Amino acid sequence: MPALVASPTPSSPTPTRHDPSLQRLILALDQIPNKIDVRQEDLIFLNNLLQSSELQALLKIHGKVSTNECIEPCPVASNASQIAYDVGDDLRSKPMNSDAKELYQILAFPHFQALLECHDKIASKDFMPRLPELPLDIDEGEPSVKIVRLVKSNEPLGATIKCDEDSGMIVIARIMHGGAADRSGVIHVGDEVHEVNGIPVKGKEPDDVVSILAGINGTITFKLVPAELEFENRIYRESQVRVRAHFDYDPKDDKLIPCKEAGLGFNKGDILHIVNQDDPTWWQARKEGDKNQRAGLIPGRQLQERREALKRTTPSSPAFQREQGSPGLRGSGRGSTIRNSKRKTRKIMYHAKENDEYDNEEIIVFDEVARFQVTPGRYRPIVMIAAPGVGRNELKRRIIASDPSHFKATIPHTSRPKKPTEVEGKEYHFLSRLQMESDIQNNRFIEHGEYKGNLYGTSLDAIYDVVNSSKVCILNVHPQAIKLLRISDLKPYIVFVKPPSIDRLRMTRLSAQAKSTLDPTLTRTFSDEELHEMIATSQRIEALYSHYFDYTLINDDLQVAYSELRVIAYRVEHEPQWVPAGWVR
Numbered sequence: 001m002p003a004l005v006a007s008p009t010p011s012s013p014t015p016t017r018h019d020p021s022l023q024r025l026i027l028a029l030d031q032i033p034n035k036i037d038v039r040q041e042d043l044i045f046l047n048n049l050l051q052s053s054e055l056q057a058l059l060k061i062h063g064k065v066s067t068n069e070c071i072e073p074c075p076v077a078s079n080a081s082q083i084a085y086d087v088g089d090d091l092r093s094k095p096m097n098s099d100a101k102e103l104y105q106i107l108a109f110p111h112f113q114a115l116l117e118c119h120d121k122i123a124s125k126d127f128m129p130r131l132p133e134l135p136l137d138i139d140e141g142e143p144s145v146k147i148v149r150l151v152k153s154n155e156p157l158g159a160t161i162k163c164d165e166d167s168g169m170i171v172i173a174r175i176m177h178g179g180a181a182d183r184s185g186v187i188h189v190g191d192e193v194h195e196v197n198g199i200p201v202k203g204k205e206p207d208d209v210v211s212i213l214a215g216i217n218g219t220i221t222f223k224l225v226p227a228e229l230e231f232e233n234r235i236y237r238e239s240q241v242r243v244r245a246h247f248d249y250d251p252k253d254d255k256l257i258p259c260k261e262a263g264l265g266f267n268k269g270d271i272l273h274i275v276n277q278d279d280p281t282w283w284q285a286r287k288e289g290d291k292n293q294r295a296g297l298i299p300g301r302q303l304q305e306r307r308e309a310l311k312r313t314t315p316s317s318p319a320f321q322r323e324q325g326s327p328g329l330r331g332s333g334r335g336s337t338i339r340n341s342k343r344k345t346r347k348i349m350y351h352a353k354e355n356d357e358y359d360n361e362e363i364i365v366f367d368e369v370a371r372f373q374v375t376p377g378r379y380r381p382i383v384m385i386a387a388p389g390v391g392r393n394e395l396k397r398r399i400i401a402s403d404p405s406h407f408k409a410t411i412p413h414t415s416r417p418k419k420p421t422e423v424e425g426k427e428y429h430f431l432s433r434l435q436m437e438s439d440i441q442n443n444r445f446i447e448h449g450e451y452k453g454n455l456y457g458t459s460l461d462a463i464y465d466v467v468n469s470s471k472v473c474i475l476n477v478h479p480q481a482i483k484l485l486r487i488s489d490l491k492p493y494i495v496f497v498k499p500p501s502i503d504r505l506r507m508t509r510l511s512a513q514a515k516s517t518l519d520p521t522l523t524r525t526f527s528d529e530e531l532h533e534m535i536a537t538s539q540r541i542e543a544l545y546s547h548y549f550d551y552t553l554i555n556d557d558l559q560v561a562y563s564e565l566r567v568i569a570y571r572v573e574h575e576p577q578w579v580p581a582g583w584v585r
């Protein structure tokens with residue numbers, strides 16, 4: 001094969017065969033030394049470059065492409081495969097020199113043949129499905145009948161039908177966004193279906209019509225009476241709303257959905273793009289990032305909220321039992337963030353029970369989200385939520401120790417008097433009891449507690465101190481503090497630290513000789529009862545607060561859990577994340 005460009009020719013001082021603009025440039029080179037201070041070898045280099053045959057070839061290609069830019073390419077022939085075949089035949093029948101042999105090999109190459117076949121298909125526009133001729137028996141007297149032909153593929157039609165009770169007609173009830181019917185642009189909500197492949201459907205049940213459709217292969221011909229113009233002219237704009245789902249959904253288990261096949265299943269935590277909410281009961285949605293452009297039906301917010309509320313009043317449901325039987329988050333209200341390494345503050349209890357009960361009443365099925373990318377220098381606090389003893393303080397210690405110049409804990413406040421050896425703002429910020437009580441009243445503390453007659457707490461100001469110093473604030477708080485923290489200014493990233501199965505929990509904690517945090521002396525290992533309690537409390541936290549969690553981290557093997565936490569921290573800083581939509585408006 002010849003080379004694409006010829007080898008460079010020596011430069012010539014009188015460039016006559018060049019492109020006129022290039023020629024001007026080359027001539028201008030002579031004047032450069034008079035105007036600016038330049039090295040001789042740079043000039044020679046530039047001269048050689050401008051005169052090189054590679055640049056000539058590139059300019060030629062550029063010229064050709066730019067003059068042909070507006071000309072639509074059209075095929076010279078649509079039988080290139082046949083021509084190639086004939087040429088091959090001709091070549092074979094004669095003695096071949098090396099060029100002929102090379103050409104023969106290229107023409108015989110399967111990829112090349114496939115390429116020519118594609119070319120021919122495109123050239124002859126052989127990519128549209130072939131529709132049969134329209135039937136001749138259309139009654140001209142019928143004023144506004146439309147005949148719609150669709151070629152059935154594996155893809156569903158993307159429309160639901162219903163029976164109009166007054167007229168007994170089958171009517172298009174909804175068009176699924178992005179589905180085949182929607183893309184056809186000729187089927188609309190409200191169109192009456194009179195015939196399917198010549199079979200009259202008036203008076204039939206929607207299920208019968210679905211069976212007729214299921215039995216058809218190839219082309220489906222609908223005879224439709226168009227909907228009122230009001231419907232037909234309606235433009236369905238795709239909404240841009242994204243929500244995070246807080247429940248699992250499988251349309252197969254949904255007795256109410258108008259068409260199970262049109263349903264979209266999803267899991268708790270999935271991000272859904274809500275494309276249409278015209279029907280408040282059944283929204284149309286796509287899973288974010290899903291290649292399938294056809295939307296599916298999902299229950300709307302009101303319907304799902306009613307279902308969740310009902311679940312809570314059904315005695316056999318786990319939600320009901322959780323609400324009736326379980327106590328508040330026993331022990332989990334202890335102020336982990338205010339402990340530092342001082343073991344004696346470990347007894348602090350938070351009076352959070354009432355809040356916990358209040359949390360039971362919240363029903364959140366979807367919350368609207370939007371993408372958010374951190375601005376370097378202002379990082380989102382990473383907040384770890386866990387049942388006592390699961391290990392979040394260990395994880396916090398490790399991540400801060402890994403890079404203290406980047407990760408930082410808050411400095412707690414206390415009303416106890418400062419000891420002579422203590423420095424304000426080092427271990428604690430010292431406040432008078434009166435001031436601290438007033439700050440607590442004014443919601444300046446995300447959590448607080450009392451120990452031996454003194455108040456301790458973590459203030460919002462302490463969190464801002466860390467955030468404003470361009471560090472990642474690492475916080476371990478009680479779940480009830482999440483609500484106070486979830487503000488647009490802080491945009492906390494909430495990590496739920498969860499225990500593994502009871503067997504793994506027992507094994508990992510015993511083999512590490514982990515000391516029970518429920519024992520004030522911290523001298524004994526966790527009892528089996530405490531390990532079970534850890535799992536039960538975690539389940540309760542999860543049931544009440546999981547809609548706030550951005551990530552669930554299972555603390556099984558400590559090293560693995562810590563590495564995962566580092567990866568999460570990296571992602572929160574460097575990759576866009578879904579946050580409540582209100583935070584980015």
Ligand SMILES: Nc1ncnc2c1ncn2[C@@H]1O[C@H](COP(=O)(O)OP(=O)(O)OP(=O)(O)O)[C@@H](O)[C@H]1O
Pocket residue numbers: 336386387388389390391392393394395508509512513514515516517518555556557558559561
């Ligand atoms: N994955 C793990 N494997 C083994 N030991 C662990 C693991 N995670 C934590 N531990 C150990 O368990 C003990 C309790 O951990 P940690 O102090 O972090 O608990 P905590 O969840 O912060 O508890 P609390 O909230 O009650 O203070 C510590 O000795 C810690 O080293």
